[in-house]
Amino acid sequence: MPVPLAPYPTPPVPFMPPNGNQSHLVCSGCRNLLLYPVGATTVCCAVCSAVTTAPPPGTEMAQLVCGGCHTLLMYVRGATNVQCSCCHTVNLALEANQVAHVNCGNCRMLLMYQYGARSVKCAVCNFVTSIGASPSTEQKVSS
Structure with a gap:
């Protein structure tokens, strides 16, 4: 006995940016x-x-x-x-002008940090990358 087919899904409506209304x-x-x-x-x-x-x-x-x-x-x-x-x-x-970017010293993930910060901790691997310092001053943080 044939099994009835489900109706075809309707194609998704493409996102249109909001207009003035x-x-x-x-x-x-x-x-x-x-x-x-x-x-x-x-x-x-x-x-x-x-x-x-x-x-x-x-x-x-x-x-x-x-x-x-x-x-x-x-x-x-x-x-x-x-x-x-x-x-x-x-x-x-x-705001966009208050942040800077650096690659994590361990996993190379692009990190965002506030200008003036001395270091930034990667949310992926927990590595602390020092800002404006040589790689020898970076350290692994356990947590």
């Missing part, structure tokens, strides 16, 4: 990107039904990746700290 935010429940009409005060997610409060119109938003769980976070531009709603890590939110 729409904005976007990250769902507080499932972390999906939600489009909503400008002026809405709350947005209900079609996937998980979570209700997320929309920022006031005209509020500039910024994004960063959580250092604890790598979730994309959106926050009001100008904030200095952003707490992740998934893992509760408090992330330092810096």
Whole structure:
């Protein structure tokens, strides 16, 4: 006896950047990107039904990746700290001109750090890379 085939899935709708009448935010429940009409005060997610409060119109938003769980976070531009709603890590939110980059002295992962820092600890291998110093001054940190 033949087995009925499931209907073909509909192709995903390509992401279109918001136009002048729409904005976007990250769902507080499932972390999906939600489009909503400008002026809405709350947005209900079609996937998980979570209700997320929309920022006031005209509020500039910024994004960063959580250092604890790598979730994309959106926050009001100008904030200095952003707490992740998934893992509760408090992330330092810096403007682009306040950060610098260096490769980890052990695993070569590109690391971001605040200007003026003397060293930066790699979140992947826990190696501490000294900023502006020779490789002999780097040390392995256990944790």
